[in-house]
Amino acid sequence: MNLDSLYSQLQVKTPAKLALVVLDGLGDLATRSQGFLTPLEAANTPNLDKLTEVSAQGRMIPVAHGITPGSGPGHLALFGYDPIEFQVGRGVIEALGLGLELKAGDVAARANFCTLNDKGIVTDRRAGRIKTEVCEELCALLSKKVKKIGDVEVIIRAGKEHRFVVIFRGKGLEGPLTDSDPNREGLTIPAAKPTNAKSAKQKKAAKLVADFYKAALPVLKGRQPANGFLLRGIAHQPAIPTFQERYGLRAAAIAVYPMYKGLSQLVGMKKIEGAETIAQQFERYLAEYNNHDFFFIHYKYTDKAGEDGNFEAKKKAIEDFDAALPILLSRCPDVLAITGDHSTPCALKGHSWHPQPVLLTSECSGSDKLERFTETGANLGSLGVFEAKYLMRLMQANAKMFDKFGA
Amino acid sequence: MNLDSLYSQLQVKTPAKLALVVLDGLGDLATRSQGFLTPLEAANTPNLDKLTEVSAQGRMIPVAHGITPGSGPGHLALFGYDPIEFQVGRGVIEALGLGLELKAGDVAARANFCTLNDKGIVTDRRAGRIKTEVCEELCALLSKKVKKIGDVEVIIRAGKEHRFVVIFRGKGLEGPLTDSDPNREGLTIPAAKPTNAKSAKQKKAAKLVADFYKAALPVLKGRQPANGFLLRGIAHQPAIPTFQERYGLRAAAIAVYPMYKGLSQLVGMKKIEGAETIAQQFERYLAEYNNHDFFFIHYKYTDKAGEDGNFEAKKKAIEDFDAALPILLSRCPDVLAITGDHSTPCALKGHSWHPQPVLLTSECSGSDKLERFTETGANLGSLGVFEAKYLMRLMQANAKMFDKFGA
Numbered sequence: 001m002n003l004d005s006l007y008s009q010l011q012v013k014t015p016a017k018l019a020l021v022v023l024d025g026l027g028d029l030a031t032r033s034q035g036f037l038t039p040l041e042a043a044n045t046p047n048l049d050k051l052t053e054v055s056a057q058g059r060m061i062p063v064a065h066g067i068t069p070g071s072g073p074g075h076l077a078l079f080g081y082d083p084i085e086f087q088v089g090r091g092v093i094e095a096l097g098l099g100l101e102l103k104a105g106d107v108a109a110r111a112n113f114c115t116l117n118d119k120g121i122v123t124d125r126r127a128g129r130i131k132t133e134v135c136e137e138l139c140a141l142l143s144k145k146v147k148k149i150g151d152v153e154v155i156i157r158a159g160k161e162h163r164f165v166v167i168f169r170g171k172g173l174e175g176p177l178t179d180s181d182p183n184r185e186g187l188t189i190p191a192a193k194p195t196n197a198k199s200a201k202q203k204k205a206a207k208l209v210a211d212f213y214k215a216a217l218p219v220l221k222g223r224q225p226a227n228g229f230l231l232r233g234i235a236h237q238p239a240i241p242t243f244q245e246r247y248g249l250r251a252a253a254i255a256v257y258p259m260y261k262g263l264s265q266l267v268g269m270k271k272i273e274g275a276e277t278i279a280q281q282f283e284r285y286l287a288e289y290n291n292h293d294f295f296f297i298h299y300k301y302t303d304k305a306g307e308d309g310n311f312e313a314k315k316k317a318i319e320d321f322d323a324a325l326p327i328l329l330s331r332c333p334d335v336l337a338i339t340g341d342h343s344t345p346c347a348l349k350g351h352s353w354h355p356q357p358v359l360l361t362s363e364c365s366g367s368d369k370l371e372r373f374t375e376t377g378a379n380l381g382s383l384g385v386f387e388a389k390y391l392m393r394l395m396q397a398n399a400k401m402f403d404k405f406g407a
Numbered sequence: 408m409n410l411d412s413l414y415s416q417l418q419v420k421t422p423a424k425l426a427l428v429v430l431d432g433l434g435d436l437a438t439r440s441q442g443f444l445t446p447l448e449a450a451n452t453p454n455l456d457k458l459t460e461v462s463a464q465g466r467m468i469p470v471a472h473g474i475t476p477g478s479g480p481g482h483l484a485l486f487g488y489d490p491i492e493f494q495v496g497r498g499v500i501e502a503l504g505l506g507l508e509l510k511a512g513d514v515a516a517r518a519n520f521c522t523l524n525d526k527g528i529v530t531d532r533r534a535g536r537i538k539t540e541v542c543e544e545l546c547a548l549l550s551k552k553v554k555k556i557g558d559v560e561v562i563i564r565a566g567k568e569h570r571f572v573v574i575f576r577g578k579g580l581e582g583p584l585t586d587s588d589p590n591r592e593g594l595t596i597p598a599a600k601p602t603n604a605k606s607a608k609q610k611k612a613a614k615l616v617a618d619f620y621k622a623a624l625p626v627l628k629g630r631q632p633a634n635g636f637l638l639r640g641i642a643h644q645p646a647i648p649t650f651q652e653r654y655g656l657r658a659a660a661i662a663v664y665p666m667y668k669g670l671s672q673l674v675g676m677k678k679i680e681g682a683e684t685i686a687q688q689f690e691r692y693l694a695e696y697n698n699h700d701f702f703f704i705h706y707k708y709t710d711k712a713g714e715d716g717n718f719e720a721k722k723k724a725i726e727d728f729d730a731a732l733p734i735l736l737s738r739c740p741d742v743l744a745i746t747g748d749h750s751t752p753c754a755l756k757g758h759s760w761h762p763q764p765v766l767l768t769s770e771c772s773g774s775d776k777l778e779r780f781t782e783t784g785a786n787l788g789s790l791g792v793f794e795a796k797y798l799m800r801l802m803q804a805n806a807k808m809f810d811k812f813g814a
Binding site: 001003006007010053054058363364365366367368369380381382383384385386390393394396397398402403404405406407 | 436437438439443466470471472473474475476477478479480490491492494495496497500517639640752754755757758759760761762782783786787791792
């Protein structure tokens with residue numbers, strides 16, 4: 001018997017409220033240059049410290065030992081989906097994040113305007129970060145000129161600055177394809193290719209992308225600096241069971257960045273808008289408390305600071321989070337998990353595979369009697385080191401959502 | 408290659424003696440109301456403390472993250488069998504516990520006498536907890552009147568108070584069926600139904616149970632308060648390799664309660680009777696030391712106290728256990744594991760999913776240099792947090808029962 005089937009079989013409905021609070025890229029490394037303290041250890045976090053008294057802790061392997069996840073796999077694991085089984089292209093996530101509704105089988109790509117010289121060589125992969133208005137103007141132009149390729153509908157939507165999204169809607173298409181992006185300046189745009197040479201649907205999608213370039217590049221001719229574009233994360237919308245289907249939970253997402261709104265859409269969460277700061281996000285949680293069973297609250301700034309290698313900024317982001325936490329705790333959900341989707345160590349200036357710390361609190365979480373919530377402390381917790389995809393199952397257990405297994 | 412096959416392939420015979428000592432429901436939670444101490448932490452356990460000096464510790468996930476096991480899955484995992492692969496119905500366990508020998512394919516049900524009103528509604532699910540003698544009398548009557556249904560033999564055996572067991576022995580039968588128990592008073596007895604609608608064998612078993620009700624209820628007519636009965640855990644005896652087959656170990660069980668005798672029977676352990684207290688159980692171990700390679704010693708009272716939510720009683724049960732421990736240690740087995748089959752936190756008054764602590768000692772267990780055996784201490788142990796089904800493999804390794812893998 002499959003483990004997921006067992007969980008489904010034991011699942012019962014309870015009135016519990018659950019919240020998953022994600023500090024993006026929270027995990028970090030203790031290095032000599034920072035006195036062997038991580039940002040979480042260096043930060044002043046009186047509210048997290050207090051919560052620790054009644055919480056269990058552990059560390060989570062985002063995907064598998066040594067695997068560094070992107071935001072997609074990182075979040076799918078947190079949502080309880082095996083990130084190796086459920087692979088979602090970046091294009092799909094970006095499209096969802098921009099509010100586009102995808103249909104099963106749609107192929108979506110994340111696009112950047114770029115600058116090409118007269119030999120077709122990429123001289124700026126971000127087209128000088130053109131203004132959003134310019135991007136919108138160019139996308140409108142492309143939409144007007146390239147509506148269809150053969151029987152396939154083309155949908156183009158502008159994002160921020162040089163970013164946009166392209167969706168191909170037609171029959172018999174499938175991703176993922178390789179990126180039509182040289183990943184550095186000084187090279188021409190490579191063709192997008194099937195990742196599975198045996199897939200006829202991927203071949204058709206690759207041909208379509210090539211035809212799209214043929215139709216769209218002439219439209220941009222002379223539109224310096226945005227006279228070309230790169231496509232990345234070209235993938236189709238996969239079939240993923242929703243939170244309602246999988247857990248019987250009415251889930252809501254309180255996220256600020258498109259990517260995370262998109263990820264939450266993918267599993268059927270309702271988007272709750274109207275918040276910019278973490279304090280406002282927690283206020284929205286309070287306002288929506290009765291309308292949902294599960295809240296995903298996403299905080300971006302820890303990851304941003306980690307990506308920049310800015311230790312002080314990451315520490316400050318954690319302190320800002322901690323300062324807002326009492327708003328959430330003024331109506332503490334029955335089950336609360338606070339964690340990251342992965343580590344983004346300042347020393348590495350990027351995502352990493354290091355297990356992120358997790359704090360879990362409920363009436364029946366027990367206490368690990370730790371004084372703070374930190375990477376080093378989490379190593380001593382009762383949850384041990386476990387795969388992130390099981391966090392949802394532990395949250396469900398803490399919500400008493402599982403019957404006993406066997407007599 | 409399957410991991411079990413690898414273990415089998417590497418397995419060798421050694422003269423080592425192994426003992427698995429289970430304090431049922433040992434694991435608990437540190438909560439504010441008990442000063443953030445678990446019963447194990449609050450108890451005075453000088454003998455366990457001393458043993459800790461030369462032991463490794465860890466915590467074990469009974470089945471999977473967030474899954475609360477019944478005694479069946481909890482013990483099968485401790486015996487080294489995947490509890491999801493080997494599922495055993497309660498009826499089977501109860502039957503074995505009453506000393507009935509089951510044959511492969513027998514379908515067994517756990518039964519309660521109950522009280523029905525004249526409309527067939529259950530007014531007392533335990534028939535006022537009739538005396539054991541009354542139960543025996545009624546079972547004798549039923550046995551006499553309902554010997555066969557069609558070509559299927561019916562075997563009825565009285566348990567304690569209102570409890571008894573029914574076995575159906577015939578061809579082409581299979582469980583599990585749903586319970587013919589409304590689970591609360593005020594409803595009629597529901598029919599037992601197949602859990603797999605496609606199974607012809609389950610359909611046959613369900614028909615049989617219906618026919619058994621038709622034959623047996625008239626026999627009980629007017630026998631207030633026990634004029635009806637409920638069947639639960641209706642299942643067939645699965646094929647499970649014995650300890651001898653799987654590990655090459657002559658195993659013995661020193662348990663007091665029927666359920667645990669039954670579980671040990673299922674994997675072919677020899678029942679050692681004649682003990683009531685844990686001190687007597689340890690004495691029996693000493694007396695039988697030369698006759699077996701493996702001893703399963705089961706202590707019930709920690710679980711009982713946990714189920715009652717009685718912190719002091721659980722602490723006392725642990726202290727009583729500790730006081731008797733020197734008897735076992737007077738001839739310490741080569742490999743000794745002391746653990747629970749799951750947690751039964753006093754705060755939850757029931758089984759739970761929280762990993763139970765485990766202590767493992769042998770000449771080659773190493774020492775984790777912990778001062779006590781507790782949940783919080785076990786978090787720091789060298790065994791980490793692991794699935795309970797691997798404990799037997801660790802015990803075997805400590806008994807030097809495995810050759811090196813590869814050159």
